[in-house]
Amino acid sequence: MEKSLWQHIATVRQQSPLVHNITNFVVMNNTANALLAVGASPIMAHAHSEVADMVSIAHALVINIGTLDEYWVESMLLAAATANKSNKPWVLDPVGAGATAYRDEVLQKLLAFNPTIIRGNASEIMALAKNNTVTTKGVDSTAASNDAISSARLLVEKYKAVVCISGAVDFVVDSKQTVSITNGHPLMTKVTGLGCSATALIGAFAGVTANKTEAAVAAMAVLSIAGELAEQQSKGPGSLQLHLLDQLYALTEEVFNARLKLGITA
Ligand SMILES: Nc1ncnc2c1ncn2[C@@H]1O[C@H](COP(=O)(O)OP(=O)(O)OP(=O)(O)O)[C@@H](O)[C@H]1O
Ligand SMILES: Cc1ncsc1CCO
């Protein structure tokens, strides 16, 4: 796997996949910029009259429930149904899962359309798997990512999806293996929506890569490595956000492979 990750990054830059996002108001701008910086082509669209058409021309769909409301939820269900019917890869970001009954109800409806990949922080993945030992605090995790591995395995089994848990260590779980990526920097949690950017990047990689586990690993690795490099140039969250886009754009194969801290267990 380690050898093919840079190839996926090169493919995204070369093919510039169209990534259709139905995402939240907070992160629309930074996720579009993150997608552009890795070489993908973002489009944000949620009108009921166009979502099905948009899904059919996109290489991948990303659904993020961060600032959900009744109109947008219908858009998400229409888009997910279209992706499911046409075998288009789609990625679910269950922002704030477990925080409110409405979020959980909407997530159950979305899960029925079998997301290809699910990416959340530990609290969100545990809530999605109905692990009631976790307390949730809005959009930030109250648990460590390794606490959510058994929950991720349950979701993999139940929905036949690849599941990614982000945090100090990122984990990508499928039916055969658990891959860990130990890159990134804690300052990344002080910029809103870097998890949402991770999910959007997973969409870009899933749009050009048949192996969806590798797509998720490549996306988490590129974001985390760009994040740790950006931190070295930053005085705080404001400049981190700025430098992160530059690092995503300028990352080279040599630096990527030298920094990558990957672990694979059966
Ligand atoms: N303590 C940490 N050390 C290193 N990297 C981290 C740490 N916490 C988060 N990251 C990195 O930050 C990125 C975003 O993950 P995070 O788990 O913070 O997402 P999130 O909680 O869903 O965020 P948001 O909801 O704001 O989008 C990931 O690439 C992850 O590797
Ligand atoms: C802060 C916030 N609130 C809803 S979505 C979002 C962005 C990070 O998930």
Ligand SMILES: [Mg+2]
């Ligand atoms: Mg999140």
